[in-house]
Amino acid sequence: MLRISKKDERDVTEFQEMHSSARENGLGRIFRSPSFFEDAVKSILLCNCSWKRSLDMARDLCLLQPKIALDGNARSKRKRSKCSDDIGNFPSWKELVAWSWVDEKYLIKQCNVGYRAARILQLATMFAQGDLREDHIAKLEQSSDPTSFETLYQKLLKIKGFGPFVCSNIMMCVGFYQRIPSDSETIRHLKQVHGKQNCSKQTIGKDVEEIYGKYNPFQCLAYWVELIEEYENKFGKLSKLEAGNYHLITAPRYLGTRE
Known part of the structure; x- marks a missing residue:
């Protein structure tokens, strides 16, 4: 960070x-986020809206996180109802894919992210399926090889909804300027x-x-x-x-x- x-x-x-x-x-x-996934999602949140709206969506995702956190003691008490103003961390891809009820409609309702919900869940699924790997990205961040960065950039571009602005913003976060x-x-x-x-x-x-x-x-x-x-x-x-x-x-x- x-x-x-x-x-x-x-x-x-x-x-x-x-x-x-x-x-x-x-x-x-x-200054970047603690994880590549958080950087990528925040890049998505910047699209087609005001800066204030981007901040509000990020905050709503942090309000969602306590409800979907992978906490063994909390799982049995988990409810889908909207919780209070208990703000948590930014949700990880593991937390987003852990619960079947955290789907596109739920994410839109809870976090007001609109069409971005599909993009966020798609990215989380790519990590879950191994199409993107945190260890590979961590190694890339310490690389000076522009070819490796370009490979990641082109891979991100192929994700639906990931245009040049989003991908360039993500690449900036991993040290490709x-x-x-x-x-x-x-x-x-x-x-x-x-x-x-x-x-x-x-x-x-x-x-x-x-x-x-x-x-x-x-x-x-x-x-x-x-x-x-x-x-x-x-x-x-x-x-x-x-x-x-x-x-x-x-x-x-x-x-x-x-x-």
Whole structure:
């Protein structure tokens, strides 16, 4: 989670050598989740909704976890009724596949994740069936071989509902920084910060390459350094922001527009 492995040390050192602002401000690490599965699900939750909605869905999944936790003492007492505000950990893929009643409809009702329920359960099933393996991914995270990362990226792309944005965001979490997860926020950033007024979904690939290609293989880190600096200029130090205000960190909030 803290990115303190030998590979991470090499990456941040090399990146800071080519990015003066990152070096001066001590930036170059991306805080991640405790597991690949959690990173992947949170990437799914970012799609087609506001940042606040993404946070709400993640919180609802944590509210669900105590009900499906693999706890021997709790199994006999397990009920399907909605529990109180007892928040737990983010559910693991093992917990999601352990109970037959945790299906798509149940996940939608309990966590308000909409069509994402099918994607989340599909991913959990892939882990359960061995199509994705945590030990293989853990080894990959310490690899410097771009071919291995590309293999995982292409495998993720084949999962229904896993487009370039989701897959690039997941790859960023495992330490592969060459693909920038581009969405409407990226387009907004390039227009306002880099003057790319004609930037669109059709041109975003060319535009990010033109701006961040010089930081290869750390394009995504360079992009995030800019975003962090931009947000902190508007909201102050993000590390000091209270959790209840996380949802404020969106472009529409400080642009004076509606989400």
